[in-house]
Amino acid sequence: MSRDATQRLHALVDQGEAEPSSVLPARAEGDALATELEDALALRWRILVVRALMAHPPDGDAVRECYGELVDHYRDDPARLAILRPIGDEIRRLEASGELPSAMVARSDRRKKPGAPRAAGPS
Numbered sequence: 001m002s003r004d005a006t007q008r009l010h011a012l013v014d015q016g017e018a019e020p021s022s023v024l025p026a027r028a029e030g031d032a033l034a035t036e037l038e039d040a041l042a043l044r045w046r047i048l049v050v051r052a053l054m055a056h057p058p059d060g061d062a063v064r065e066c067y068g069e070l071v072d073h074y075r076d077d078p079a080r081l082a083i084l085r086p087i088g089d090e091i092r093r094l095e096a097s098g099e100l101p102s103a104m105v106a107r108s109d110r111r112k113k114p115g116a117p118r119a120a121g122p123s
Contacts, residue, residue, distance in 0.1 A: 002036070005033050005036050005037055006037060006039075006041065008029075008033055009030065009033040009034060009037060009041050009042070009045060010041060012026050012029065012030045012033070012045065013030075013041060013044050013045050013048065016030075016045070016048040016052070017048065020048070020051065020052055020055060021052075021056075023048045023049060023051075023052035024049075024052050024053070024056070027049060030045045030048075030049070031045075031049070033045070034046055043074075043080055043083070046070050046073075047070075047083075047084075047087065049066060050063065050066050050067050050070060050087060051087075053066050054090075054091065054094065054100065057100060057101060059101075060101035060102075061101070063091055063100055063101075064091065067084075067087065067088060067091055070084060071084060071088070
């Protein structure tokens with residue numbers, strides 16, 4: 001873990017918490033740093049991204065897609081899933097009220113199943 005990456009992501013998170021409109025323009029950099037770090041700060045960044053999309057959804061399924069990816073990412077971490085659950089509840093409430101477009105995003109089960117054969121790739 002790079003100290004520079006931590007400092008840079010911390011700066012993006014602080015900026016995003018102070019000014020949510022700064023999150024989406026910085027998303028590529030913030031997402032790359034979050035992937036590198038994979039710590040509590042990375043979770044804070046990812047939550048900022050979902051909230052920024054909720055405030056300004058670029059299309060009908062962007063919020064659900066991003067939230068679904070986040071849940072998939074933390075699938076095996078009950079503590080972090082508990083942090084995310086209220087955001088999912090908020091998304092459903094906003095969809096029900098019509099404030100967010102309602103979208104159904106089909107996601108595959110990406111967990112590795114014990115003993116399951118691996119798919120053969122192109123040779």
